Every structure is written in C-alpha cells, then in structure tokens.
Amino acid sequence: MTNMLEVADLGHTYGEHQAIAGLSFNVGAGELVCVVGPSGCGKSTLLRTISGLITPSHGSVDLNGDHLAVVFQDYSRSLFPWLSVQGNVEFPLRRTTKRAERRRRAAEALEWVGLTDAAKKNPWQLSGGMQQRVAIARALAYQPSLLLMDEPFASVDAQTRFELEDLLLKVRRELGATVLVVTHDIDEAVYLGDRILVLSGSPARLVADLKVDLPAVRDQVTTRTDEKFVTLRSRVARLLNVGKPTVDIAKWAAAERESLAEEALADR
Ligand SMILES: Nc1ncnc2c1ncn2[C@@H]1O[C@H](COP(=O)(O)OP(=O)(O)OP(=O)(O)O)[C@@H](O)[C@H]1O
Numbered sequence: 001m002t003n004m005l006e007v008a009d010l011g012h013t014y015g016e017h018q019a020i021a022g023l024s025f026n027v028g029a030g031e032l033v034c035v036v037g038p039s040g041c042g043k044s045t046l047l048r049t050i051s052g053l054i055t056p057s058h059g060s061v062d063l064n065g066d067h068l069a070v071v072f073q074d075y076s077r078s079l080f081p082w083l084s085v086q087g088n089v090e091f092p093l094r095r096t097t098k099r100a101e102r103r104r105r106a107a108e109a110l111e112w113v114g115l116t117d118a119a120k121k122n123p124w125q126l127s128g129g130m131q132q133r134v135a136i137a138r139a140l141a142y143q144p145s146l147l148l149m150d151e152p153f154a155s156v157d158a159q160t161r162f163e164l165e166d167l168l169l170k171v172r173r174e175l176g177a178t179v180l181v182v183t184h185d186i187d188e189a190v191y192l193g194d195r196i197l198v199l200s201g202s203p204a205r206l207v208a209d210l211k212v213d214l215p216a217v218r219d220q221v222t223t224r225t226d227e228k229f230v231t232l233r234s235r236v237a238r239l240l241n242v243g244k245p246t247v248d249i250a251k252w253a254a255a256e257r258e259s260l261a262e263e264a265l266a267d268r
Pocket residue numbers: 014017019037038039040041042043044045046184202
C-alpha cells in the first residue's frame with residue numbers, strides 16, 4: 001500500500017512546553033486512521049503540524065500529493081455565512097478550477113452528503129448537523145489526497161453524530177479517501193477506524209498503533225455490540241490510562257480506615 005502520509009520523529013514545543021514528542025507513523029492510501037489521547041495531550045498540535053499551520057520543532061511530515069483538506073469541530077466558524085451552501089463548497093476551488101467544473105464538483109459533493117436541496121440556502125438556515133455536512137462536502141469537492149478531521153462530530157447531538165459517522169464511512173468507501181480523524185471518543189475511534197493511534201498524556205507519544213479487525217461495512221447497532229468491538233474498546237480505554245498517575249490502593253485504604261475510626265471515636 002502506498003503511504004499518503006509519513007510522520008517521522010515529530011516533536012513540537014511551545015516555548016517551554018513540549019506538546020508532542022517523537023511521533024512516527026504512516027497512513028496508507030485509502031486508510032481511515034483515528035487518533036485518540038487524553039485531553040490536552042497534543043492531538044490538535046499533531047493535526048496543525050500535519051496541515052502545515054505550525055512548523056514542527058523536530059522531525060518531518062511527508063504528504064504524498066498536494067491537496068489537503070481539514071474539517072474542524074466548530075462548523076459555525078468554518079463556513080462563510082454570507083455565501084450560499086454551494087458558494088461555500090465551491091470556495092476552495094475558486095482559484096484553481098473553472099466555473100463549470102466548480103459547479104459540477106460542488107453539486108456532486110452535495111449529493112454525496114445528501115444536501116442537494118439545500119444548495120441555495122445560507123449556512124445559518126441549516127441545522128448544526130447539516131452545516132457539518134456542508135463542511136464535509138467542501139472538503140470532498142476539493143478532492144484531497146488527505147482529509148484531516150479534528151473532533152469533527154463533537155458539537156452535534158448523539159443521533160446526528162451517528163448519522164455523520166455513517167456518512168463518513170460511506171463516502172470514504174465510495175471515494176477511497178484517505179482520512180485521519182482526531183477524536184476524544186473511544187467508541188467513535190473503534191467504529192470508524194481501520195487503525196487507532198493511541199497517544200499518551202502530555203507530551204504526546206505513541207503508546208499503540210492498533211488494527212481494527214472489523215468488517216469494512218459497519219452499522220451502529222451490530223458493530224457496536226460485536227465482541228471484537230467491545231474488546232478493542234476496553235483495550236484502548238486501558239491504554240489511555242498510560243501516563244496518568246495511578247491511585248495507591250493500599251495508601252488509600254489505610255487513609256479510609258483511619259478516617260472511619262476517627263468518625264467512630266467522634267460519635268461516641
Ligand atoms: N499556541 C499555543 N501556545 C502555547 N501552548 C499551546 C498552544 N497550543 C496548545 N498549547 C498547549 O499544548 C498542549 C497540547 O494542546 P493541544 O490543543 O494540541 O491538545 P489536545 O490534545 O488537542 O487538547 P484537547 O483534547 O483539549 O482538544 C496543551 O497543554 C496546550 O495548553
């Protein structure tokens with residue numbers, strides 16, 4: 001499999017604070033890889049270095065192809081309210097693609113995400129889930145070599161989240177897109193991913209690179225109750241405890257006994 005993304009010994013430091021350290025991994029063409037890690041560990045920093053928004057202090061990022069699209073969590077800030085849905089989807093193509101081709105690609109992308117009828121509306125006339133579909137359509141119309149998604153479904157309700165997860169799996173299957181998704185949701189990572197990269201607490205290091213051994217076609221009910229799904233979810237949850245301080249059970253139990261004894265004395 002050709003690698004679309006190669007990350008080697010990547011590190012980044014903000015002033016004194018080291019956010020990520022020694023990260024190395026590849027993403028193959030057509031793969032969907034999820035990144036999970038404790039809150040604040042450096043996941044967004046990783047995406048920002050991959051997308052070129054920040055220059056890493058150390059290591060390298062090699063992208064096979066020059067088209068990269070990013071979908072952020074906050075759809076309300078990533079869409080232009082004064083442009084129609086179609087205008088938003090066409091926007092990244094305005095300098096590189098002729099008008100007729102822009103129209104065609106926007107119409108096709110809106111069809112993929114089920115928003116053909118909303119093309120002439122403005123984003124603020126749509127629900128949150130529909131706005132995030134527009135953001136996904138815009139990314140797909142760009143035909144990216146790599147699609148980066150930063151907590152893409154974290155701002156929508158649970159039902160819409162399931163629908164958007166299924167939409168992502170569908171377009172990814174049909175288009176063969178290569179996708180890297182950052183999520184704080186372990187279940188989502190197992191449901192969506194071909195692989196899961198588990199990061200440690202700050203500075204983020206790679207704790208595990210796990211293969212998701214589930215069928216390519218998944219559904220919210222059957223897949224989530226599959227024994228392999230449940231086992232992998234527990235494994236990721238256990239791994240996410242790496243780097244966190246553990247409770248000293250013996251000390252805790254002794255302190256509990258002492259405080260119970262004091263309470264008993266006070267009650268006499
Ligand atoms: N521009 C910045 N300047 C200084 N420190 C920063 C900057 N951006 C992030 N950090 C720090 O780097 C660390 C990693 O931040 P980052 O946003 O990458 O983590 P994250 O895993 O995406 O967080 P979350 O799970 O909350 O979304 C945090 O301690 C954060 O405070």
